[in-house]
Amino acid sequence: MVAALLLGMASGCASFSPYSIDEATVQGHLAEQIQNVSRDIQASGLPITLQLNQADVAIGPDNREIVVIDFAGKAILQVPRVPIDIRFSVEGKPEYEPEEKAIYVRNVKLLSSEIEAAGSAFNLSPLKGTLSDFASQLLNENPVYRLDEDDGAARLFGMMNLKVAIKPGRIALVPAGSDEEVQRPVR
Secondary structure (H helix, E strand, O other), rough: OOOHHHHHHHHOHHHOEEEEHHHHHHHHHHHHHHHHEEEEEEEEEEEEEEEEEEEEEEEEEOOOOEEEHOOOOOOEOOOOOOOEEEEEEEEEEEEEEEOEEEEEEEEEEEEEEEEOOOOOOEEEEEHHHHHHHHHHHHHHHHHEOOOOOOOOHHHHHOOOEEEEEEEOOEEEEOOOOOOOOOEEEEE
């Protein structure tokens, strides 16, 4: 029976509706991931702690096959102890990891950064490498989406050879070799 199901699934790949993950779903997963993110870093010789509390997601902006994430939080200068509001944006390419059945954002590039303290805004250009490394490490360690293995359909879908297809506002997991339109949202 299982063999017949797998054979039917394999032969029906062309008609199989791919999964798509919308921006709100990715944003929700990232919100859970960054809840406990706090990293001590050394930037320009100063000890700083970065704490993130927000991640806004844009998938496929300008019909590009990327994800843009706008992070916000606090940078706490340790000596003297000064909390500073921080915002920075990164872009990266979503990739599916079949062993983990998860989507990660890789090849992260810093787009913009700024801090605000006492009502004054500052450019964080000297910290670009540090913020880019921080975002890369965060997104390499934490997937932006993972297939729910408790869902039987998702578990079967995860057994297939999948690839990522970007549509404006969503990431689709489609069978490799498929150019099928994305139809079924996943939440």
